[in-house]
Amino acid sequence: MRPGTALGRGVVVIVAAFIVDMALGPRIAIAGARPDLTMAALVPVALWIGDGSAAWLGLLAGSLLGAFGSVGLGSLAVSRALAAWCTGMVERRLFRDSLLVASAAGFGALAVAELTFFAFSPQPDAVAYLAGALGRAVYNMVLVVPLTILLRPLFRPPA
């Protein structure tokens, strides 16, 4: 698949995931932990399209979140771009099409994004913030598995 086509599909996936996240997010929260569906969709896509394109998709995901949250847009955009770029780097070093790798990357990407965000915008209640981030990272780790299966035909069509 040409890189441009993959990036185009990635943009559609990220925007669709963001729309679903904003519409359904509070309904699928478990024990106060609301997953970050956009990041969960970004992880398998980043693993398939590589670090450069993934960074742009991360920037898109963070900017959209910042546009709706209004506070910390720059920090959100930068932290998501960094997390997506790091996830894309995994593609160079590990077997890319593995559910196990995707699941671990789901946890790692959100952890990187939240810690980077925290470094740029320190929060008043650090313990609560980090506990919440851990809950979301675990939730995302699980969500990445079905999303990887769902999105695989779009980016890795069977030969």
Added chain:
Amino acid sequence: MLDDERSALRRKYLPFILTIVVGATLGVWHNAAVSRGASSPFTNAARTILSPAIRAVGGVADWFSGTGRWLVNSRSLARENVRLRRELARLRAEAQELREAAITARRLEQEIGFLTEPTPRRLPARVVAMTPAPHVATVVIDRGKRDGLRNGSIVLAPEGVLGHAVDVAYSTSVVLIASDPRCALGAMVQRSESRAIGICRGLGRGMLRMSYLSRDAEISTGDVIVTSGLGGSGGIYPKGLVIGSVTRVTDDAATSSKVAIVRQAASVHRLEEVAVLR
């Protein structure tokens, strides 16, 4: 050889560096616009374009969950319907009595020469999205500049104060929830024997901390806290709007005053319709 390596390194890191620069620029641009009381074209466009889609997906989910709930609980829903009809009749009667009392109070105030503030108009609005960003408690509503909103416009949920607008675009606005740590509002105890005044500041997760209460302030668990009309952050909240109820009262040794923990009355999680004061 060295050139090849340099070029490979550039290819590897350039997209990342570019995204960081673009992200930081977007952030600075957005913050500058918000501090001017405006909204950046990017956030304006993103919210205007995506809000209808978010509302449509939410509507479909509501329909499915409503239908599913009806199929599972149709019997108990019928019983609940009867109970709610009775409660509605009782509340209607109570509202009628309160309306009469308000008219009497207003007449008496006019007779003794009180300066009465005009009642602000309530503009209904729909919640488009609840922001998933973990660091900030905001919701997006489908009213903006075209409806006369501005930064600081007060937004009410059915149960009481929700928050105030912090980023008003053409057709949407971001509302900062009162329990967010960035929000503070003048508050007082509603009970007529107390009327103790303080400042409520958000603690996150639907809780607020009411401080600057005098040491002998009469305040206890269960007391209803309303806005005092005496300032705070963002907009000035009119007097008498319900903020929440007291869950705990402690003494603050450092300032020799009382501190109360207040649970916000407005439930953010199942919010659909709100009202904006104009």
